Amino acid sequence: MMPMVYTVYGFAIFFMIAWICLWLIHIMALSYSKWKLHRTVDRSPPEQPYLGVSILKPLTGVDPNLFSNLETYFTLDYPTYELLFCVENEHDPAVMLVNSLMQKFPQVDARLFVGGLCVGVNPKINNMQPAYLAAKYPLILVSDSGIRMREDTLLDMVQHMKEDVAIVHQLPFVCDADGFAAVYEKVYFGTAQARMYLGADFLGINCHVGMSSLVRRCALEEAGGLAAFGEYLAEDYFMAKAVVSRGWRMRVASLPAQQNSGAKSVGALQARLKRWARLRIAMVPTTALLEPLSECLPLGAGAAWAAGELFGAEPLPFFLVHVLVWFLSDWLMLRSVQNGSPPITKVEFLLGWVWSECCAPFVLAAALLNPEISWRTRSYRLDWGGRAHELKPKLKF
Template sequence: MMPMVYTVYGFAIFFMLAFVVVWSIHIIALAYSKWKLHRTVDRSPPEQPYPGVTILKPLTGVDPNLFSNLETFFTLDYPLFELLFCVEDEHDPAVMLVNSLMHKYPHVDARLFTGGIRVGVNPKINNMQPAYLAGNYPLVLVSDSGIRMRDDTLLDMVQHMRDDVALVHQMPFACDAEGFAAVYEKVFFGTSQARMYLAAEVLRINCHVGMSSLARRCALEECGGLAAFGDYLAEDFFIAKEIVSRGWKMRVCTLPALQNSGTRSVGALQARLTRWARLRIAMIPTTTLLEPLSECLPLGAGAAWAAGQLLGAEPLPFFLVHVLMWFLSDWLMLRSVQNGSPPFTKVQFLVGWIWSECCAPFILFAAFFNPEISWRTRSYRLDWGGKAHELKPKLKF
């Protein structure tokens, strides 16, 4: 009987420690967001000229917002940069769109690269490789096709590039849009994703998402260039890991990355989150085992049971207060990331928040039970450690 009692109390102590740690992360992230995000970018003339920036824009296909998203890169308020567009297929409709923008802004140094160079299984790395090799400047910005830029965003990123920093990245967020999918996207990226991202920045944990990331070319070359990461689908994580292991630092900049895809859907976002979860499971499996305890409902259930065992508390009221406080904390976090009120009502936020929290455990379970990763028209399987192997398409008869 005694070993069973010790086991119960051991689990109860574990859940209560997890409860304290996760709520500490809430407090750290919320406080840091108030201090860090949306600072006014210094536009005064610098003492030393800003370094030139090579901007790599990998493109595949066209969505309704692509033209306006890309146009924001032609209007950046930065003294010296080049725009290098990367398209795998020369017949891709994105080629015509890029050409029209280059014609509209002839004063901007912009070039188009097609065909790519195969250096591994990662199609994004393969697509960018020719442009990366042709780049002229000491800083390299990799920016996904769905990113929309404020005119001072690049300036903000470069100003964070101190002498000991080699990687500056934007925290993922989303542009305002209509529909439930847009609410779901903004709630996820403005609450749970923002919380872990900002806490990781404070605690110096690698949580790098490379959708908008500025790196020193010399630091990339120390690691072997982009080609060295061609066998990883989560190249952003491994680029950050290698750069930091060489003594460099990385920083999150003031302005969040504004994702502005023209084709939003709940299913597409959940498929994306499931893909990210599969990547995490392969890259850091031990940490991923604890991931359910970072979610509101599993943590609340475990902590409510533990409070009953250790403190004699009533589990249901404890759980309900936990959920309410989590909800209010997420509302404050979203307002901080948004820099004001979100573009939807509190009722819409409540519905989106409930949906996001209820779906989170199922997304993680789906990633565990189906390790195959689908990315656009390709499928992959990961080894432990994160290296990927492309799967050949199944023949249809």
């Protein structure tokens, strides 16, 4: 009987410690966001000229917002940069779009690379490899096709690139859009994703997301260059791990990345979340055990039971207060990431938040039950440690 009692109390103490730690992360991330995000970009002349930046833009197909997204890169307020567009084949409709932009902005140094170079299973790395080899500046910005840039974003990122820093990446966020899928996307990236991202950055944990990432080329070459990460699908995580292990630091920029995909749907976002969860599980298997404790509902249920066991508290009121305070904390986090009131009503936020929190455990369960990863038209299987194998390869470079 006594071992059973000790086991119950052991689990109760574990849940209470996890609950306290998550609330500390809430407080830390919210406070850090107020200090870190949306700081005024310094436009005064620098003591030393800013380093040149080679911007790699891997493209596959087009969506309704691609033209306007790419156009923002031709109007950046930065003294020295080049645009290197990468497509897998000459028949990609993005080719015509890129050519029209280069004709519209002939004063901008821009080139188009077609065909890629196979250095591994990661199609993004293969697509960018020729442009990376041809890049002429010491800073490399890898920027996904769906990212929209403010004119001062690149300047903000470069100003964070101190002498001991090798990677400056943006907090993933989204542009304003209409529809429930857009609300769901904004709630997820502005609350759960932002909280863990900012908390990890504050604590010095690798949280690198490569959708908009500025890298010091010499540091990347020390790790084997871009090709060294072609065997991974989560190339951003392993790139940061390799660079930081060599003594470099990594920082988050003050301006969040503005994802601006032209086609939004609940299913598409959940497919992305499942893919990312499968990658996290393969890279860090303990994710499958610990990640549910970062979610509001599973953690709240466990903490409510633990409070009843340890302190005699009523579980239901404890759980309801936990959920209410978590909800209010997430509203404040979204306002901080948005830099003001988000363009959604509180009712829309409530619906999006409830949907996001209720779906989170099922997304993780789906990732656990089906380890195969679908990425555009390709499928992959991951080994423990993160290395990937393509199933039925279709494309040869």
